[in-house]
Amino acid sequence: MKEAYPVIPGAEAFYYEGSEIGILLCHGFIGTPQSVKYIGEAFAREGYTVSAPRLTGHGTHDQDLANCLFSEWYLTLEKAYLELKERCTTIYVIGQSMGGTLTLNLASHYRDIDGVLLINPAMHIPAIASYQNLSPAEYIQEGTPDIKNPDAAEITYTKVPAHAYHQLFDGMEMVKKRLSFVHCPITCFQSTTDHVVPPENTDYILQAVQSELRSKHVLTNSYHVASMDYDNEKIISESLQFIEQLTASIHLKKVSL
Template sequence: MKERFQIIKGAESFYFKGSEIGILISHGFMGTPQSVRFLGESLARYGYTVLGVRLKGHGTHYRDLEKCTHEDWFESLERGYKELKQRCTSVFVIGQSMGGTLTLKLAHKYREIKGIMLINPALNVPAYEHLKEATKPKFIIEEKPDMNVKNVYEITYDLAPIKAIHELQKIMEMTPALLPSIQCPVLGIQSAMDHVVPPENTDFIIENIGSDVKEKLVLTNSYHVATMDYDKEKIVKYCHSFVQQQVGDKSVYQ
C-alpha cells in the first residue's frame, strides 16, 4: 500500500494577491515555504503578488523526498511560475540555497523573467561530497539548520535520503554550464559565514552569469538560512529595491 503523508502544519505553500508585479519564492533542499514566509509576507506588504511554492517531497516526510528527482523539484517551481505568469505582467524569482539553483535553471528556460534574487545559492555542498558514490545507508542524520540567531525553529527533516542528496548534486553540477546564457538582472545575496554552502558559490555565479545587471549583497550577521536569521529584514529591503530598479521606479533610492 502506498504511503500517504500529510503536509506538516506551517509548511504549506503561500500566496498573497497584489499588483501585476509577481514574485515567486523557492525554499531550499530539506526546507519548506516556512523558511521564506517572512520574506514573502514582507514583500506582499509592498503590494506585490507573492507565491511561495512547496517543492515536491518537502514538508511532509523524508520518505516522500526519497522518491523525488531534481526534475520534480524544478517542475514544482515551474508550475508556480506559470501560475504567477497568468496573473502578473512581470515576474521576479527568489531562490534560497537549492531554490537559487532551481531559479537559475528557470531563468535559463524562461528568458522573459524580469530578474532573479539568489540567497546563498548552491553549486556545491561540501558536507555531502563524500556521499557522491554512496548507496548505504539509505538515510543520514541531518545537522540542525545553519542559523546565527537562536531559538528559531525551521521545519525540516531529521533524516536526509541519500537518493535525494544525489539528485541535489546532479542539479548543482548541471548549473554552471547554464550561467553564460542567462541574461536577466541578478542580485546575489551571500552570507559572509555559511557553514553549508561556501560563499564563493555566489561569487562564481555573479562572475560567470551572462547578465548585464549584476548586484551583490553580503550579509554579515546571518548564516545559511538567511531568510530566518538576523539579516532577514535587510534581505526584504534589498529585494524590494532590486525589483523597483528593474521596473523603473528609482524613488526607492532617493
C-alpha cells in the first residue's frame, strides 16, 4: 500500500555499511527503527553492516495502519533481507516483539539465514485478545510504551485501528504453524516483567522451533521494549558473543570443506 503521510522525524529506516557480515534489525508493532537504533549503532561500531527497515504503515500516522496487511510488514523485512544478502555473505536477523514474529517467519522461508536473535517475541497476547471482536474501523487508545527507564522515549502511535491488531493476531497464528520450519541457531532475550507480551511466549517458541542450537537470556531490569531499556547493554554484549561464536564456527566449516 502507498502511505499517505510523511515519516516522523527520527522514525526513518537506517543502514550502516560495514563488513560482509550483515545484521538485519526488525522493530515491533507500532514501533519504528528508532527503537532498535541504539543496538544497531553498537553493531555498526563493531564493523558489521547493519540494516533496519521501517515496516509499512509505521512511523508515519496511525491512519496509514488502517489498510496495512501483515503480509506487507513481512514483505518489507524480506526485501531488506534480500538486499542485504546481495552485500553480505553471512546474515543474522534480530527482531523485537512483532519484529520477532516476522523474523521467525523469514527464517522459516530462508534456510540460509545464519542465526536469529529475538527480544520479547510475540506469538500470543491474551491481554488484548478481546480486540479481535472490535470492528476493524474502531480505534484503540494506546498507553505509554512499556519501558522501565523513564528517560527513554519511543516514537509510536497514541491510537491504533483495530484492523492493525486483527492483522497482528492473524500473523501470529500463521507464524505459529511455521515454527517447525525454523532450523537456524536461535537465541532469545526474555524480560521477566513484560506488561505487553507474556514471557511464556519465548519459551513456547524455543520449544517449537527445530534449531539444534537454542538459548535464552533473562532480562531482570527491563520491560517489553528492552532494546531501549536498562538491559540494552546486556542485549548487545550477549548478541555480539552469539554472533561471533557462530561466525567463527561457520568460518571453520568453510575452511574444512
